[in-house]
Amino acid sequence: MKEHIAPAIRVTLVALVFFAGIYTLLILGISKLTRGKGQGDQLTVNGKKVYANVGQKFTQDKYFWSRPSAVDYNAAGAGGSNKGPTNPDYLATVQARIDSFAVHNPGVPKTSIPAELVTASGSGLDPDISVDAAKVQVARIAKTRGLAAANIEQLIIANTSAPLAGVAGPTKINVLALNIALDNLK
Amino acid sequence: MNTDIIGLVIIYALTILLAIPLGKYIAAVFSGTTKRSDIVFNPLDKLFYKLGGIDPRKEMNWKQHLTALLVINLFWFVLAMLVLTNMGRLPLNPDGNPSMTGDLAFNTAISFITNTNLQHYSGETGVSYLGQLTLMLWQFISAGCGIAIAAVVFIAMKERTTKALGNFYFLFVRSCTRVLFPLAVLMAVLLAFNGVPMTFDGKATQISLQGDTMQVSRGPVAAFVAIKQLGTNGGGFFGPNSAHPLENPNYFTNMIETIAILLIPIALIFTLGHILQRRKLAWTIFGVMSLGFFLLMVPTVMNESGGNPAIAKLGIAQPHGSMEGKEVRFGAAASAYWAISTTVTSNGSVNAMHDSLLPLSGMNALLAMMVNAFFGGVGVGFLNFYVFMILAVFISGLMVGRTPEFLGKKIEAKEMKIAMVIALLHPFLILVSAALASYLFAHNPTVYAGWLNNPGYHGFSEMLYEFTSASANNGSGFEGLGDNTPFWNISCGIVMLLARFLPIIGPVAIAGILANKKYIPESAGTLKTDTATFGLMVFAVIAIVAALSFFPALALGPIAEHFSMH
Numbered sequence: 035m036k037e038h039i040a041p042a043i044r045v046t047l048v049a050l051v052f053f054a055g056i057y058t059l060l061i062l063g064i065s066k067l068t069r070g071k072g073q074g075d076q077l078t079v080n081g082k083k084v085y086a087n088v089g090q091k092f093t094q095d096k097y098f099w100s101r102p103s104a105v106d107y108n109a110a111g112a113g114g115s116n117k118g119p120t121n122p123d124y125l126a127t128v129q130a131r132i133d134s135f136a137v138h139n140p141g142v143p144k145t146s147i148p149a150e151l152v153t154a155s156g157s158g159l160d161p162d163i164s165v166d167a168a169k170v171q172v173a174r175i176a177k178t179r180g181l182a183a184a185n186i187e188q189l190i191i192a193n194t195s196a197p198l199a200g201v202a203g204p205t206k207i208n209v210l211a212l213n214i215a216l217d218n219l220k
Numbered sequence: 221m222n223t224d225i226i227g228l229v230i231i232y233a234l235t236i237l238l239a240i241p242l243g244k245y246i247a248a249v250f251s252g253t254t255k256r257s258d259i260v261f262n263p264l265d266k267l268f269y270k271l272g273g274i275d276p277r278k279e280m281n282w283k284q285h286l287t288a289l290l291v292i293n294l295f296w297f298v299l300a301m302l303v304l305t306n307m308g309r310l311p312l313n314p315d316g317n318p319s320m321t322g323d324l325a326f327n328t329a330i331s332f333i334t335n336t337n338l339q340h341y342s343g344e345t346g347v348s349y350l351g352q353l354t355l356m357l358w359q360f361i362s363a364g365c366g367i368a369i370a371a372v373v374f375i376a377m378k379e380r381t382t383k384a385l386g387n388f389y390f391l392f393v394r395s396c397t398r399v400l401f402p403l404a405v406l407m408a409v410l411l412a413f414n415g416v417p418m419t420f421d422g423k424a425t426q427i428s429l430q431g432d433t434m435q436v437s438r439g440p441v442a443a444f445v446a447i448k449q450l451g452t453n454g455g456g457f458f459g460p461n462s463a464h465p466l467e468n469p470n471y472f473t474n475m476i477e478t479i480a481i482l483l484i485p486i487a488l489i490f491t492l493g494h495i496l497q498r499r500k501l502a503w504t505i506f507g508v509m510s511l512g513f514f515l516l517m518v519p520t521v522m523n524e525s526g527g528n529p530a531i532a533k534l535g536i537a538q539p540h541g542s543m544e545g546k547e548v549r550f551g552a553a554a555s556a557y558w559a560i561s562t563t564v565t566s567n568g569s570v571n572a573m574h575d576s577l578l579p580l581s582g583m584n585a586l587l588a589m590m591v592n593a594f595f596g597g598v599g600v601g602f603l604n605f606y607v608f609m610i611l612a613v614f615i616s617g618l619m620v621g622r623t624p625e626f627l628g629k630k631i632e633a634k635e636m637k638i639a640m641v642i643a644l645l646h647p648f649l650i651l652v653s654a655a656l657a658s659y660l661f662a663h664n665p666t667v668y669a670g671w672l673n674n675p676g677y678h679g680f681s682e683m684l685y686e687f688t689s690a691s692a693n694n695g696s697g698f699e700g701l702g703d704n705t706p707f708w709n710i711s712c713g714i715v716m717l718l719a720r721f722l723p724i725i726g727p728v729a730i731a732g733i734l735a736n737k738k739y740i741p742e743s744a745g746t747l748k749t750d751t752a753t754f755g756l757m758v759f760a761v762i763a764i765v766a767a768l769s770f771f772p773a774l775a776l777g778p779i780a781e782h783f784s785m786h
Contacts, residue, residue: 035287035291038287038288038291038292039291039295040273041272041273041274041288041292041389042288042291042292042294042295043295044271044272044273045268045272045274045292045389045392045393046292046295046296046299046361048267048268048271048272049268049357049360049361049396050354050357052268052397053356053357053360053361053396053401054353054354054356054357055353057360057401057404057405057443058353058356058440058443060405061405061408061409061412061418061440061442061443061446062418062419062420062440062443064408064409064412065409065412065417065418065419065442068412068413068415069415070415070417072412072417072418072419073417073419073421073424073438074415074416074417074438074466074469075415075469079429080427082426082427083424083426084426084427084428084429085424085426085436085465085466086415087415087465087466087469087470088434088436088465088466089465090428090429090430090432090434091428091430091432092429092430093430094430097429097430101548107428107432107434108434108435109434109435109436109437110344110345110423110435110436110437111342111344111345111437111459112344112437112458112459112460112464113342113459113460113699114460114463114544114545114573114575114576114699115544115545115573115576116545116573116575116576116673116674116698116699116700117544117545117575117576117673117674117700118575118576118673118674118678118681118700118781119528119530119531119542119544119576119577119578119579119678119781119785120530120579120676120677120678120781120784120785121674121675121678122675124544124674125530125531125534128531128534129534132534132535132536144535144536145535145536145537146537147536147537148536148537148538148539148540149527149528149531149536149537149538149540149542149543149544150540150543150548152536153531153543153544153545154544154545155463155543155545155546155547155548156460156463156545156546156547156555156570156571156572156573156576157458157460157463157464157465157547158460159460159464159465160465160547160548160549161465161549162547162548162549163548164539164540164548166537166539166540197223197227197471198227198470198471198472198475201223201226201227201230202223202226202227202230202471202475203223203224203227203471203474203549203550203551203554204223204224204471204540204548204549204550204551205223206548206549210429213429214429217429
């Protein structure tokens with residue numbers, strides 16, 4: 035056993051330098067060549083940088099709402115609700131979100147509300163909604179902003195991301211990009 | 221076919237297409253017959269041997285291999301404890317995160333050296349960047365250790381009589397530098413170019429479009445996520461793991477990360493075929509494992525895509541399936557596929573919250589970990605499967621009335637005893653510890669009320685899942701469980717420790733003992749182990765052990781919850 039102690043310590047320390055140190059620096063160096071220079075993808079809004087992929091809270095009637103978040107879009111402590119599918123408290127929360135949606139969006143039938151608009155995402159920072167989830171909000175936004183519904187629907191089409199390479203994965207809309215476009219609509 | 225399903229078909233096809241050549245390459249790495257890559261890696265390995273004070277040509281027997289493995293892991297534990305309990309005062313801590321308490325550090329240190337990556341903390345607030353980097357070190361070397369020990373068993377299974385089973389450090393260093401390192405670099409670069417941050421800056425402050433001030437945690441994420449996925453580690457940089465948009469920003473990164481979960485575990489099966497020169501045996505093993513994977517994965521994808529019946533009763537639409545705890549950019553199907561990939565392999569990373577999976581999906585994730593041999597963790601997954609193969613050989617031998625032989629070696633009482641103990645250890649650890657936790661909770665529900673985030677059957681599932689994950693060295697969780705308490709930290713720590721090292725010691729001992737026995741050439745009376753019949757036999761053994769051991773516990777948790785819904 036004794037003959038294994040020195041190699042164990044020495045190999046580990048070499049590995050520490052190589053995998054925690056050199057590997058990290060290598061990736062750090064290469065990532066400086068990316069668009070975000072290693073910071074991740076950011077947009078400039080009103081002269082300030084924001085993360086393009088980190089979802090934001092949108093609860094005002096004039097914006098497309100993002101999905102509910104168990105952590106209230108806290109990007110320094112992200113997380114999901116971890117509620118089980120049959121938990122009565124959870125189902126009551128979802129019911130309350132449906133009721134609140136109905137109050138803000140009169141005339142929208144309950145059967146056309148997609149579940150992702152009233153269920154919390156895994157990260158609590160979901161940047162996207164589905165096309166269905168955007169469409170059910172058009173009437174409210176058109177009324178609040180005094181715009182024609184057709185213009186807003188046009189905006190939805192323009193901001194829809196197709197599946198990867200047109201074939202793989204869901205169709206989705208980045209809520210932040212959509213709302214920025216909405217603010218720019220004159 | 222909808223685009224969600226096409227995505228899964230592409231993911232699976234790419235995984236297999238990459239795993240086959242990778243398996244061949246890993247075989248060359250173990251046998252020292254790599255050629256082109258030697259220009260880069262020979263100097264690197266020599267540096268490791270020289271600075272490490274190792275003679276890579278010194279042959280070891282199975283006991284020496286195990287001693288080397290246990291000694292190095294003991295040092296890793298000490299080092300991990302030191303860093304985790306002191307990182308608050310050490311450099312690279314721009315967000316001012318604290319050091320860990322003793323019990324949390326105990327749990328986290330064991331969790332990372334055992335390749336489990338169960339996390340009773342959240343990355344954003346629970347560790348400094350230095351802490352993250354040292355955890356990343358274990359993501360490399362604990363995986364390398366698993367791969368090396370699988371190589372020892374592969375070498376022992378060759379058709380000859382020997383005590384010499386290669387050199388542990390040689391296999392370990394090469395697994396890290398020539399398998400994990402290049403794959404991790406490639407993957408980290410792909411992630412970085414897709415918007416995964418790689419920075420040592422602390423939190424960013426930004427103003428949202430609605431005018432709220434937000435803080436955004438970040439860090440050296442790209443490097444960390446790559447090895448987390450490749451080495452069946454699974455510990456996330458951020459709390460919500462690969463559901464977090466900075467850890468997994470789009471469908472393309474999700475494809476890469478999903479492929480990375482299964483890549484090395486599958487490749488190692490083909491490596492076995494090359495080393496033993498028994499391709500057909502490798503395909504038989506691959507077939508059995510794939511059967512298990514598909515039987516769990518397909519129903520889970522269908523179940524999640526179909527939506528939650530309890531939500532349907534509220535009268536709203538579920539065109540995209542059950543979305544609680546899931547992300548729109550992946551969709552329900554890719555989240556379900558990931559949930560089974562990560563649990564069959566003991567990876568444990570998640571891209572959706574498993575606590576919010578539908579009851580039967582949660583059960584399939586549990587079953588995947590309860591079997592823990594359909595691909596399994598890098599290296600160690602095969603060791604679990606090896607135990608089941610030994611059991612299947614023995615039972616088949618009894619059925620046809622012959623002395624059981626496996627690859628030309630007689631299996632006798634000693635090997636069988638070890639195999640039985642190891643096969644029963646996993647159910648024993650899970651069921652006893654889950655029973656203990658349930659007793660404590662039921663005995664004093666007010667004191668332990670903080671444990672459970674959900675009432676009833678699902679609450680029991682949360683506790684069962686935690687110990688199943690610990691014992692499978694998986695690391696995923698029903699994260700509603702309030703698990704950062706001394707009870708959970710210490711009990712899970714002990715379970716992870718026993719569940720990592722005993723299932724390594726047992727199979728290595730069996731393989732070592734068998735390797736030293738007289739080789740009996742195949743004859744007409746030899747049980748063929750590379751046939752579909754034998755494959756089904758192994759599958760039956762696995763199904764019977766898992767079903768008989770775990771059905772009662774599953775009936776109390778997910779099955780009861782499922783029927784309560786209808």
